[in-house]
Amino acid sequence: MNDLLGEIAALKKQHNAVILAHYYQDSEIQELADFTGDSLKLARAATKVANPTIVFCGVHFMAETAKIMNPEKRVLLPDLKAGCSLADSCPADRLYRYQEMLRANGRRFQTVAYINTTADVKALSDWIVTSGNAEEVIRRVPADQEILFVPDRHLGQYLQEVTGRQMILWNGACMVHEIFSVGDLLAQKRQLPGAKTIAHPECPANIREHSDFVGGTEAMIRYVEGFREPADFLVATEANMLWQLQHQTPRHHYHPVPGITCACNKCPHMARNTLEKLRDCLADGGPEIDWRPEFGRARAVLERSLLN
Ligand code: SF4
Structure with a gap:
């Protein structure tokens, strides 16, 4: 080594x-x-x-x-x-055909793409967002235009909830964030009733609704830093993120939320x-x-x- x-x-x-x-x-x-x-x-x-x-x-x-x-x-x-399963779920040729179909039906829309997309999909889009700036960008899209959001349907649902803006959602998902087990999360919460649950917005609604905080990885780092006293956090994102949280804010204890099929979720x-x-x-x-x-x-x- x-x-x-x-x-x-x-x-x-x-x-x-x-x-x-x-x-x-x-x-x-x-x-x-x-x-x-x-x-x-x-x-x-x-x-x-x-x-x-x-x-x-x-x-x-x-x-x-x-x-x-x-x-x-x-x-x-x-x-x-x-x-990346998210990037793979939205091939540029399929997106192009879908956009053409919408235009042929007289729909006026702008395409907002999550950064987890290929360059070809980015080139077909009006906006690129991360979990950090997505709310702000969506509020910038004129109200007389629809929004086609690609490729993550869970992040799209979350953005609909926080902005109140309905969107046409592409049917993609992250294979890691999609399979957190809500049953195991609830069992962990019973074992550690004082723990805060932090979840990435790529998680499905059944995980987000049981979370104290929803945000991307940078926002997670800032959130745990805000707790001055040692605390427990149940973390619903890719499992290697726990190393970074531990590295940056070692006074806390971090517990991975298990997936349905494995003890912790690592991206293959x-x-x-x-x-x-x-x-x-x-x-x-x-x-x-x-x-x-x-x-x-x-x-x-x-x-x-x-x-x-
Ligand atoms: S965790 Fe892996 S599959 Fe999921 S969005 Fe990130 S790179 Fe893609």
């Missing part, structure tokens, strides 16, 4: 690379990264570093977003097959990235995210939505 960490450090120096890691990566990858964060924070961090090479430890759409925001840099992804796509693949991609200079023409339109939508 120490040899491997030493190799990664030496290769990183040799190639003047910076390592970015999502909060859903295994703890040993988060621990050695130069920056950790959600996909938006990491894409923004990538624009501020001088290093010519960025190794993005996350899934494909995240590395793609980092490339879109940093076209002049080399962006590497340890495993090119690290996908994120898990494709390993220390060995991280070393190999630094050594080989690949796999790399190549620039494609669609990235130009996706960049314009991203900048309008996220940088203002």
Whole structure:
């Protein structure tokens, strides 16, 4: 293990690379990264570093977003097959056909896409949102236009509840957040009656309605920091997030909410990235995210939505 960490450090120096890691990566990858964060924070961090090479430890759409925001840099992804069930649920050709059908029926709408989408879907959208800015963006869409929200139906339902704005919802979901067990959550709450439940808005309504706080990963970090005395938190998001919460605010106790089929929920796509693949991609200079023409339109939508 120490040899491997030493190799990664030496290769990183040799190639003047910076390592970015999502909060859903295994703890040993988060621990050695130069920056950790959600996909938006990491894409923004990538624009501020001088290093010519960025190794993005996350899934494909995240590395793609980092490339879109940093076209002049080399962006590497340890495993090119690290996908995402949400991004996969909304292929660009299906979205395009659906938009055309709505237009043919005289519907006037704007498309709001969650950042967990491919560059081609971003390029077909009017707005890109994260769990952090989605409410604000939805309030900016003119009232005389409908909203087509893609791809997460659970996040879309949550946004309907908090903004009061009805939307046309795409039928996608995150395979990790969709399967938290409400029965196990209620049993945990009985065992720890003082614990606060924090849930990601990608969770279904039956988990959100039993939660004290609903927010993305950055908002979760801020929420637990606000508790000055040690407290217990039941956490309904990808299980590696508990390491980051523990790292940033160690005075609390964090308990993963179990999934229906497993004791804790880990994303199998994120898990494709390993220390060995991280070393190999630094050594080989690949796999790399190549620039494609669609990235130009996706960049314009991203900048309008996220940088203002
Ligand atoms: S946790 Fe869900 S949304 Fe995040 S990368 Fe994995 S499948 Fe996609």
